[in-house]
Amino acid sequence: MFIGTTSKFPSTDNTAKFCNLRVPCTCRRSYGLFADIQLHTGRIMAKDIATRAENYPEWYNDLVLKAGLADYSAVKGCMVIKPYGYAIWENMRDVLDRRFKDTGHQNAAFPLLIPKSFFSREAQHVEGFAKECAVVTHYRLMNDPDGKGVVVDPTAKLEEELIIRPTSETIIWNTYKDWIQSYRDLPILINQWANVVRWEMRTRLFLRTTEFFWQEGHTAHATAEEAIAETEQMLDIYAEFMENFMAVPVIKGRKTESERFAGAVETYTVEGLMQDGKALQMGTSHFLGQNFAKAFNVQYLSRESKLEYVWATSWGVSTRMMGALVMVHGDDDGLIIPPRLAPYQVVIVPIFKNDEQLALITEKVNEIRKALQAQGIRVHYDARDNNSPGWKFNEYELKGVPVRIAIGPRDLEKGTVEVARRDTKTKEIWEMATLNDRVAPLLEEIQTSLYNRALKVREESSHYADDYARFKEIIANEGGFVYAHWDGTAETEAKIKEETKATIRCIPLDAPEEDGVCIYSGKPSKQRVIFAQAY
RNA sequence: CGGGGUGUGGCGCAGCCCGGUUAGCGCGCCUGCUUUGGGAGCAGGAGGCCGUGUGUUCGAAUCACACCACCCCGACCA
Numbered sequence: 251m252f253i254g255t256t257s258k259f260p261s262t263d264n265t266a267k268f269c270n271l272r273v274p275c276t277c278r279r280s281y282g283l284f285a286d287i288q289l290h291t292g293r294i295m296a297k298d299i300a301t302r303a304e305n306y307p308e309w310y311n312d313l314v315l316k317a318g319l320a321d322y323s324a325v326k327g328c329m330v331i332k333p334y335g336y337a338i339w340e341n342m343r344d345v346l347d348r349r350f351k352d353t354g355h356q357n358a359a360f361p362l363l364i365p366k367s368f369f370s371r372e373a374q375h376v377e378g379f380a381k382e383c384a385v386v387t388h389y390r391l392m393n394d395p396d397g398k399g400v401v402v403d404p405t406a407k408l409e410e411e412l413i414i415r416p417t418s419e420t421i422i423w424n425t426y427k428d429w430i431q432s433y434r435d436l437p438i439l440i441n442q443w444a445n446v447v448r449w450e451m452r453t454r455l456f457l458r459t460t461e462f463f464w465q466e467g468h469t470a471h472a473t474a475e476e477a478i479a480e481t482e483q484m485l486d487i488y489a490e491f492m493e494n495f496m497a498v499p500v501i502k503g504r505k506t507e508s509e510r511f512a513g514a515v516e517t518y519t520v521e522g523l524m525q526d527g528k529a530l531q532m533g534t535s536h537f538l539g540q541n542f543a544k545a546f547n548v549q550y551l552s553r554e555s556k557l558e559y560v561w562a563t564s565w566g567v568s569t570r571m572m573g574a575l576v577m578v579h580g581d582d583d584g585l586i587i588p589p590r591l592a593p594y595q596v597v598i599v600p601i602f603k604n605d606e607q608l609a610l611i612t613e614k615v616n617e618i619r620k621a622l623q624a625q626g627i628r629v630h631y632d633a634r635d636n637n638s639p640g641w642k643f644n645e646y647e648l649k650g651v652p653v654r655i656a657i658g659p660r661d662l663e664k665g666t667v668e669v670a671r672r673d674t675k676t677k678e679i680w681e682m683a684t685l686n687d688r689v690a691p692l693l694e695e696i697q698t699s700l701y702n703r704a705l706k707v708r709e710e711s712s713h714y715a716d717d718y719a720r721f722k723e724i725i726a727n728e729g730g731f732v733y734a735h736w737d738g739t740a741e742t743e744a745k746i747k748e749e750t751k752a753t754i755r756c757i758p759l760d761a762p763e764e765d766g767v768c769i770y771s772g773k774p775s776k777q778r779v780i781f782a783q784a785y
Numbered sequence: 786c787g788g789g790g791u792g793u794g795g796c797g798c799a800g801c802c803c804g805g806u807u808a809g810c811g812c813g814c815c816u817g818c819u820u821u822g823g824g825a826g827c828a829g830g831a832g833g834c835c836g837u838g839u840g841u842u843c844g845a846a847u848c849a850c851a852c853c854a855c856c857c858c859g860a861c862c863a
Contacts (some may be wrong), residue, residue, distance in 0.1 A: 298797090302840095305858090326855070381861070417863095450859055451786080457863070460788055511863095531863060570863055601822050640823035668822075785863090 274600040298481045299580045306526040313576050314455045317585045317649050327453040327460035337593035339569055345495055350485045355439040355467060360421050363412040368420035378512020379416045382449040387414040417514065417719060419564060422468045423546040430470060432551045440468040456573035457785050464568035470560045477561035481537040483520045484565040488533040497588040498522050498578045498703040499708055500532060503650045504757025508740050516538035521755045523708045524577040527729020529782035534572050535565035578704050586652025586672050588700050589693035594630040596622060596689060598650045601658030608633065612658050621686050633693040647672060652696050673700055718769045725750045731782050735775035737768035746770055752781045
């Protein structure tokens with residue numbers, strides 16, 4: 251399953267064999283797409299989270315809020331990313347940042363505020379972002395002359411209004427203009443980790459918020475070929491990250507003209523499929539051609555002493571990936587964080603009756619913890635005495651910690667521990683002495699298993715449709731990706747969107763050539779594209 | 786921007802129709818004791834300008850008007 255890079259964990263042939271102890275009193279109904287059907291027992295739900303089958307959007311919200319990833323803020327459309335959620339984002343960020351640097355990119359920081367006039371330079375770009383820009387018009391407040399509070403000082407109106415960046419192409423190209431004179435200045439390979447603001451009508455935690463965090467890479471090249479290669483390279487890095495670290499299978503493809511980034515010549519995308527059968531665009535990489543170079547007059551002298559416009563790319567992934575992580579792996583008991591991104595890969599819960607017992611257990615745990623940490627495993631020991639072990643078990647399941655180790659007096663006597671894995675909800679007893687050799691392979695096994703499970707769900711939710719009636723039926727009833735022929739026109743795409751709410755997620759890069767006819771217009775087509783309803 | 790909903794201790798809610806003791810319940814929190822191998826029990830305790838403003842009234846969480854905020858559903862988007 252892993253494309254490319256070698257595993258951070260030792261490779262595993264030591265597949266842990268878990269006895270399949272079902273937890274009594276679970277009351278979650280299994281979501282239909284999963285094989286491990288659990289019957290609803292009718293008990294009141296202790297965790298008080300919606301099930302996926304009942305109400306998927308509510309389930310998603312419950313998980314984000316109750317697992318402590320994020321919270322609503324006092325500001326409409328904006329959220330607070332809480333420490334546990336931010337820790338996952340940091341792990342994502344660190345992996346990607348390493349990839350970027352390994353491929354020659356450097357980080358930099360550009361202004362949050364962009365002069366309004368910059369936006370009018372590239373026609374497509376303005377059109378795409380005009381409707382969702384926050385505008386700064388004044389620079390000073392004053393005491394309200396009529397009483398309490400403060401008001402905007404009307405005399406402090408800005409000469410030129412400033413836009414809070416919805417993306418940074420304009421300010422960056424305005425800057426690159428001064429950095430580039432000769433082919434010797436190229437390529438410029440820069441990334442920035444930043445927040446951006448897009449004034450959306452409707453928001454959803456992580457998936458669509460007014461302010462969000464992301465990285466945006468902006469590169470300048472001497473040739474179109476080189477810029478296209480960069481665009482593809484970054485798309486590959488995203489896909490590799492999503493599959494190997496997020497354990498989310500993605501499809502790489504090109505966007506149709508109507509779904510393309512405002513100002514791009516070509517937009518590449520990585521598309522994931524969520525458990526409810528809706529698609530999520532998880533990252534994009536754009537070949538910008540010379541559009542921004544021309545708009546900002548960025549030219550260089552070539553080796554042949556000719557003045558040429560530079561070629562550009564931009565690429566980004568955002569905190570939206572957090573939403574994918576929740577929606578692809580979570581179950582009715584809570585999150586399931588893939589080990590490679592989990593802030594805590596292992597949680598150790600002591601079971602004790604008194605301080606003396608706890609002291610003995612802690613002593614043992616410290617040895618275990620130290621040894622695991624020496625292998626680079628992130629271990630959390632929860633010795634709080636204000637929550638029962640059962641409470642902690644549920645809590646860490648909600649938070650999606652991949653592996654839980656419980657140690658009690660009986661274990662101390664016998665030299666054992668109870669090891670539970672989150673993804674399968676199974677437990678078994680291990681010899682304490684074997685932890686060192688078995689935990690890392692187990693984490694790797696979970697990582698692989700999560701990917702395979704997600705891949706299976708995606709495959710089971712992928713359909714072929716050869717006529718429009720069947721197409722509509724799939725979209726309406728089953729959801730998922732629908733591979734279908736399309737005549738290549740924006741009109742057809744728009745009609746289908748209007749009638750079914752499904753859009754063309756991408757024209758997959760690896761799709762075979764295949765003669766067919768458009769499901770809508772009946773006109774000839776040479777390859778299938780992927781339709782789905784999307785977030 | 787249209788439609789709907791909700792604002793009451795940290796969280797979740799009841800009370801509002803039909804105005805009238807000290808605004809109540811669950812969770813959480815604090816103290817103590819007993820507990821701890823799948824969300825412990827008992828006892829005691831702390832914590833509220835009932836979203837904001839104006840009005841009606843002897844009296845407003847409750848009635849009227851206005852405002853504000855957030856959430857959900859649609860059109861727009863990563």
